[in-house]
Amino acid sequence: xDCNPESPTIAKDVVKRAQRHIEFVCRQLLRFAKMPVDExxxxxxxxxxxxxxxxxxxxGSGHILCGGLAWSKLGALTDLVLDLDRGxxxxxxxxxxxxxxxxxxxxxxxxxxxxxxxxxxxxLLQDALAALRQSLIVTEHYLPCVLFPEGxxxxxxxxxxxxxxxxxxxxxxxSVLRRSVEAETAAHIEYVNAAVAxxxxxxxxxxxxxxxQLIRKLQARAIKTYRGYPWIASVKVTDCDKEVSKExxxxxxxxAIHVIRVLLGAEPTRKIRHAWSQSDALRTAHLxxxxxxVIHTSIGMSxxxxxxxxxxxxxxxxxxxELEVFGSALTSxxxxxxxxxxxxxxxxxxxxxxxxxxxxxxxxxxxxxVSAIERLFFGKFEPGRKKIFAGRVKGILEAFGCNxxxxxxxxxxxxxxxxxILVHGENFPTEDELHKVERLAAALSRMCLLCSTQLxxxxxxxxxxxxxxxxxxxxxxxxxxxLDWLVDASGFRK
Numbered sequence: 001x002d003c004n005p006e007s008p009t010i011a012k013d014v015v016k017r018a019q020r021h022i023e024f025v026c027r028q029l030l031r032f033a034k035m036p037v038d039e040x041x042x043x044x045x046x047x048x049x050x051x052x053x054x055x056x057x058x059x060g061s062g063h064i065l066c067g068g069l070a071w072s073k074l075g076a077l078t079d080l081v082l083d084l085d086r087g088x089x090x091x092x093x094x095x096x097x098x099x100x101x102x103x104x105x106x107x108x109x110x111x112x113x114x115x116x117x118x119x120x121x122x123x124l125l126q127d128a129l130a131a132l133r134q135s136l137i138v139t140e141h142y143l144p145c146v147l148f149p150e151g152x153x154x155x156x157x158x159x160x161x162x163x164x165x166x167x168x169x170x171x172x173x174x175s176v177l178r179r180s181v182e183a184e185t186a187a188h189i190e191y192v193n194a195a196v197a198x199x200x201x202x203x204x205x206x207x208x209x210x211x212x213q214l215i216r217k218l219q220a221r222a223i224k225t226y227r228g229y230p231w232i233a234s235v236k237v238t239d240c241d242k243e244v245s246k247e248x249x250x251x252x253x254x255x256a257i258h259v260i261r262v263l264l265g266a267e268p269t270r271k272i273r274h275a276w277s278q279s280d281a282l283r284t285a286h287l288x289x290x291x292x293x294v295i296h297t298s299i300g301m302s303x304x305x306x307x308x309x310x311x312x313x314x315x316x317x318x319x320x321x322e323l324e325v326f327g328s329a330l331t332s333x334x335x336x337x338x339x340x341x342x343x344x345x346x347x348x349x350x351x352x353x354x355x356x357x358x359x360x361x362x363x364x365x366x367x368x369x370v371s372a373i374e375r376l377f378f379g380k381f382e383p384g385r386k387k388i389f390a391g392r393v394k395g396i397l398e399a400f401g402c403n404x405x406x407x408x409x410x411x412x413x414x415x416x417x418x419x420x421i422l423v424h425g426e427n428f429p430t431e432d433e434l435h436k437v438e439r440l441a442a443a444l445s446r447m448c449l450l451c452s453t454q455l456x457x458x459x460x461x462x463x464x465x466x467x468x469x470x471x472x473x474x475x476x477x478x479x480x481x482x483l484d485w486l487v488d489a490s491g492f493r494k
Contacts, residue, residue: 010084010122018080018121021073022109028070029110040065055102058110077101081128090336091240092132093247100131136239141249142169144229144275145257152313159327160334161256162234169232170223177219184215229275238335250276252333255347258354259326262449263319264312266357266442273358325453326350340465342456349375349452353445362434363422369441370419373448379472389416393444395479400451408444415441455486462489 032040044051053071054063066074078098082089089097104127108120147163154165164172188211196202206214226232233253237245253274261269286298316323329346332339339347349372356368370389377392390412397403418429418437429437463470478486 010125014080014084014125015118015121018077018125019118021077021080022105022121022124024073025066025070025105026109028067028073029064032065032067056106058106074098074101074105077105077124077128081125081132084125085129087337088129088132091136091244093241093243096135096241096243097128097132100128100135103131104128132241135241137242137245138236138238139240139242139245139249140234140236141246141253142226143233143235143250143253144226145231145233145253145273146229146275147231147257147260147272148312149310151310156313156316157327158256158259158323159252159330160235161253161327161330163256164232164234166227166230166232169234170227177223181212181215181219184219185212188215225275233274235334240336248333248336250274252330254354255330255333255350256327258350258357259323259330260316261354261357262326262350262446263322264315265446266353268312270357319450322450322453325457340460341467342460342465342471345375345471346449346452346456349373349445349449353449356445357442362431362438365438366415366419366434366441367422369438369445370416372445376448376452377475379468379470379475386413386416386420392475392479393448396451396455396475397444397447399478399483400454402447402451411440412444415444458486458490461491462486 035043047068050065050068050071053068054065055074056062057064075098078094078101081101082092082094082097101124104124108124108127144166145163154168156163170177188206189208192206192211196205233256235249235252235256237248237252240248254277257269257272257274257277260272287295288298289295326346329343329350332343332347352368352372352375356365356372359365359368373393374389377396378389382388390409393412394403394409397408402408415437418434419441421427421429459466459471459474463474466474474486
């Protein structure tokens with residue numbers, strides 16, 4: 001391992017900052033170690049949050065207090081580690097990164113004979129990076145979903161996410177689940193034996209029979225929960241730590257469902273969701289009193305069965321090109337490499353649309369629908385946004401033949417005006433007005449997203465990952481000249 005502070009992989013100024021952070025943490029540890037017990041307790045009573053600012057004891061048991069200031073310096077060391085490898089930073093959680101830094105600090109500074117010098121700083125940064133890289137795993141996640149009724153295929157894909165009907169999912173994995181019980185049982189037995197070897201009481205530990213019963217019970221409970229839903233989404237996340245992998249898997253499924261919302265429309269897909277997303281409770285109860293003081297009760301149950309339209313698959317496949325473009329954009333979620341600027345905008349707009357479609361507040365939905373359009377078509381902010389917004393939406397939709405009734409400009413003005421009223425606090429619209437504008441906003445936002453699946457590939461081909469400035473220039477030119485120049489520049493045929 002290269003420990004030279006002049007190493008090209010770690011700049012000298014970074015090493016010096018790391019050294020200063022390490023020296024500060026050491027001084028704080030020494031400060032609290034020298035502090036009499038009664039003085040330390042008085043300090044913690046005055047600063048109760050600092051009770052949680054501790055690191056593992058170098059002897060391997062218990063913890064030692066470092067204090068809030070040292071804790072912030074350990075956070076600064078974590079930032080230095082993540083800045084050294086931004087690709088890795090997208091694949092590991094910050095808490096996991098901080099733990100790696102603390103483990104390296106304890107090993108190199110507190111357990112070893114090393115001093116808090118530049119050589120130690122380089123070793124700490126490199127050890128933390130190595131530990132984080134070793135934590136990366138490939139994991140396939142399965143999330144139960146509420147999707148569509150019977151009919152059409154038992155399985156379909158949206159980008160990296162595969163949706164499978166529950167019956168087929170469990171039938172296909174029956175033997176794998178059986179083998180998994182054996183593997184999980186063996187792993188648990190090994191874990192118990194390791195704990196006993198470290199001093200845990202054998203009498204209190206699980207026996208092999210109890211380990212097997214525990215694993216079987218856990219799997220049975222999980223499967224019972226999954227069997228309450230009609231679909232299972234499968235998604236593989238590449239080279240992320242355990243927690244980030246789980247988060248990205250859930251995010252990918254959520255985004256795949258939002259893609260379905262875009263393709264089929266907000267209203268028919270309002271109730272589709274993955275099981276762990278924020279949504280209305282499946283079981284509800286209500287207590288209320290009348291004018292006579294009599295308390296009444298009611299109970300309700302929302303479906304976890306299939307929802308949506310009967311001909312959903314045919315409608316989904318009508319937008320096969322759009323499905324391919326949207327699905328391709330989602331790959332950066334499950335394999336977080338550097339993402340192109342336009343692809344990130346597309347992901348953000350899909351997310352805004354999905355959030356708007358599922359929001360119970362019409363006001364919030366309108367703001368989110370407008371935000372989706374702005375994310376797609378605006379590279380920077382300019383004064384007079386309302387007229388620019390309406391003109392730009394009209395120009396893009398007309399370019400793709402989506403303004404047959406010639407009302408897009410009028411509708412976009414109404415939507416943006418309402419959004420401004422909601423955000424800036426003018427006279428509030430009535431409930432009926434809000435719902436009318438919400439439907440207009442949903443339709444405009446959806447059409448803008450669908451047009452972007454043709455527009456964005458052209459722009460990427462013509463400009464090679466255009467930045468916000470180039471996006472703004474292109475949008476203005478489309479508004480004044482139409483689309484032919486971009487078709488020619490990209491080599492695409494209309």
